[in-house]
Amino acid sequence: xxLHTFSHIPGIGNTTEQRLWDSGITTWSKLQKKPDIVPxxxxxEIVENLAxxxxxLGHDPHFFTxxxxxxxxxxxxxxxxxxxxxxxxxxxGLGDSADITTxxxxxxxxxxxxxxxxxxxxxxxxxxxxxxxxxxNGISFDIPFIERFFKTKLDHAQIxxxxxxARLGCKGGLKGCEKQMGINRGTLDxxxxxxxxxxxxxxxxxxxxxxxxxxxxxxxxxxxxLERLLVEAxxxxxxxxxxxxxxxxxxxxxxxxxxxxxxxxxxxIKQHYC
DNA sequence: AATTGTGGCGAATGTCTGAT
DNA sequence: ATCAGACATTCGCCACAATT
Numbered sequence: 001x002x003l004h005t006f007s008h009i010p011g012i013g014n015t016t017e018q019r020l021w022d023s024g025i026t027t028w029s030k031l032q033k034k035p036d037i038v039p040x041x042x043x044x045e046i047v048e049n050l051a052x053x054x055x056x057l058g059h060d061p062h063f064f065t066x067x068x069x070x071x072x073x074x075x076x077x078x079x080x081x082x083x084x085x086x087x088x089x090x091x092x093g094l095g096d097s098a099d100i101t102t103x104x105x106x107x108x109x110x111x112x113x114x115x116x117x118x119x120x121x122x123x124x125x126x127x128x129x130x131x132x133x134x135x136x137n138g139i140s141f142d143i144p145f146i147e148r149f150f151k152t153k154l155d156h157a158q159i160x161x162x163x164x165x166a167r168l169g170c171k172g173g174l175k176g177c178e179k180q181m182g183i184n185r186g187t188l189d190x191x192x193x194x195x196x197x198x199x200x201x202x203x204x205x206x207x208x209x210x211x212x213x214x215x216x217x218x219x220x221x222x223x224x225x226l227e228r229l230l231v232e233a234x235x236x237x238x239x240x241x242x243x244x245x246x247x248x249x250x251x252x253x254x255x256x257x258x259x260x261x262x263x264x265x266x267x268x269i270k271q272h273y274c
Numbered sequence: 275a276a277t278t279g280t281g282g283c284g285a286a287t288g289t290c291t292g293a294t
Numbered sequence: 295a296t297c298a299g300a301c302a303t304t305c306g307c308c309a310c311a312a313t314t
Contacts, residue, residue: 013302039290040290089313089314091314101314136312137311137312141277144277163280171311171312173311174313193314
């Protein structure tokens with residue numbers, strides 16, 4: 001979709017971009033040949049910006065995420081998919097004194113999980129292999145939390161699905177969006193972030209391995225669903241452009257999930273707290 | 275509960291166009 | 295050559311929504 005995108009050029013908004021499409025200027029190369037068609041911008045500016053766009057395509061996602069609106073960053077997904085990871089963290093709470101308990105990192109093929117007290121530290125090295133991170137509300141929560149916890153800067157470009165989905169009319173949190181986008185979860189229905197805190201406590205206090213495994217199953221499912229949500233959001237957005245057929249993405253297959261949620265421990269904790 | 279950034283909205287700024 | 299009007303983008307502020 002980037003090759004059809006003009007709204008990342010300073011001075012061109014969504015209105016001008018739409019007008020360009022309507023007048024048959026649908027790609028970077030077509031605009032390159034008629035750069036004088038854009039009102040208020042010099043041909044030189046246009047040509048320079050298109051040259052930069054071409055240069056950074058496939059190499060530097062920041063060039064595009066910085067210049068696009070938060071809700072429009074879905075556009076760079078296919079171009080950077082090979083260096084994209086999906087990410088979700090679980091913590092002991094929301095405040096800045098809370099700790100990270102588990103992390104799930106999904107590259108589109110396999111899920112890696114990280115557990116506090118075991119292998120959490122190796123997350124930092126692993127995540128550096130990627131250029132783009134996909135999250136839900138990660139701009140406000142996951143990424144700053146990770147940076148504070150590990151005292152490291154993550155300079156990945158971000159696709160935060162919260163804003164992409166909100167533009168499509170999907171609100172009400174991750175679970176609400178999954179429902180609206182037709183993605184359902186199995187046994188883990190009814191578990192949320194607050195419950196994840198309780199699962200971790202159960203694991204820590206009683207060394208309950210199946211509480212941990214249930215937490216990891218939940219963490220993993222959230223993370224894997226991010227890819228499906230992004231593909232669905234991409235297709236719905238693309239459907240509103242003249243390029244729908246050409247750009248449509250197939251729904252991703254589900255990776256093998258190794259963690260089994262334990263229904264017994266879930267109902268035990270529910271009884272105890274509700 | 276603690277924190278964060280944005281979408282929304284009105285106002286301000288800037289540029290192009292057409293009329294004089 | 296100049297100016298008003300139309301249109302588009304950007305700015306500044308605040309309430310709200312989202313994460314565990």
